[in-house]
Amino acid sequence: MQGETFRAWGEIIYSQPLTEEEIRQYELKPSRHNKDMREWMERQTQAVGKWEKAKRVPESKRFTWYYSDFGCYALKEFVMPEQLSERARIVERQEAARSQKAQKKKRGLDR
Numbered sequence: 001m002q003g004e005t006f007r008a009w010g011e012i013i014y015s016q017p018l019t020e021e022e023i024r025q026y027e028l029k030p031s032r033h034n035k036d037m038r039e040w041m042e043r044q045t046q047a048v049g050k051w052e053k054a055k056r057v058p059e060s061k062r063f064t065w066y067y068s069d070f071g072c073y074a075l076k077e078f079v080m081p082e083q084l085s086e087r088a089r090i091v092e093r094q095e096a097a098r099s100q101k102a103q104k105k106k107r108g109l110d111r
Helices: 020-026 035-054 081-110
Strands: 064-067 072-075
Touching: 035 064, 035 072, 035 081
Parallel strands: none
Antiparallel strands: 064 072
């Protein structure tokens, strides 16, 4: 069924990295257990967690939870890497817009 989650894995070795377009065309998805992917997802998880807290996102809609023993955010198990990436893009866009607004305001005060 379309959109259904299932486990599949394999390994393909290329002489040079694939472009984003090639990855999309082949529908390749890196494993969330891949070291690079884990590090990337960890950075996104921290940014999304802080954003969710600041925006007071209801617990039922959050992708993260705060792990007080370690003082960081953890990704909820059901969240797929694609979902995390989309939310991280939202956070990045909002941060960029806020930064631009602050810069415009500062320029207006400097004149």
